[in-house]
Amino acid sequence: MTTRRFLQLDVFAPRPGTGNPLAVVLDADGLDDAAMQAIARWTRLPETTFISAPTVPGTSYRIRMFAPQKEVPFAGHPSVGSAHAVLEAGLAAPLDGQLIQDGIAGQLPLRISEHGGVRTIAIRTPRAAVAEVVGADDPRLQPAISGWPLDGLPPVLMDGGRRWWLVEVADEASLRTLAPDWDAIATLAESTGAMGVFAYARSEGAAYQLVVRAFVGNGRRFEDAASGAANAVLAAWLDERNALPGNSKRYTASQGREVGHDALLELHIDADGEVWSGGQVQTVIRGTIDW
Secondary structure: OOEEEEEEEEEOOOOOOOOEEEEEEOOOOOOOHHHHHHHHHHHOOOOEEEEEOOOOOOOOEEEEEEOOOOEOOOOHHHHHHHHHHHHHHOOOOOEOOEEEEEEOOEEEEEEEEEEOOEEEEEEEOOOOEEEEEOOOOOOOOHHHHOOOOEOOOOOEEEEOOOEEEEEEEOOHHHHHOOOOOHHHHHHHHHHHOOOEEEEEEEOOOOOOOEEEEEEEOOOOOEEEOOOHHHHHHHHHHHHHOOOOOOOOOEEEEEEOHHHOOOEEEEEEEOOOOOEEEEEOEEEEEEEEEEO
């Protein structure tokens, strides 16, 4: 066994306990795929990441991401959280305000900003594209959203590495009280190669402009506490339809209250049309793991 530095983090969290948990193994050199999968299964967290020395010139570190069941090519909250862990451990320093992570999804930049002693990390997500725009009465989609009060943009299937059905609900109160039909969502997800349904609504609140809920039906059935990638896919769709909240290319989304969390995600579309997804990260546990 080798002793390796180990962290547990709370991602997209303005304070501990509000975001999406993540485990990070900082000294992953020497671990094979089977060992990384075993550790991820043991932590039983949504994802566990493994950080090793960079092998591509110009990158800050190498990353692998594992859910308890399988390796994940890309996800937002593990990327943002891992950058926080790398900075805290002194494994890399930002260059021109950015780190570059190297993983299965390629070399992706993370922007590091700090205001009033609060650090925010955002990743430039892989480009998303519209796969299919449908009506609410589409026979594949309708059973999963039956009885939902809809408004605004039509439902759409978006592909951003992972595929999501995006559905706009009439208002925040209606969205927060939805009771998902898990069997119908699973059937939809599995038949269309999607993760599930990402429902959203506009908000009049000062702290956030959108409220979102992510119903995952492909494989495990659960509601995600905070998804950087799914929120980025939604931002790309809203930008394409000129339907972003407010008058700027920035907004904040609230996610996770319905499952006992209270995450805040910051979305930004830059001048090149790239979507950045980020937020604050809290370190909850610092220690070592023997494996």
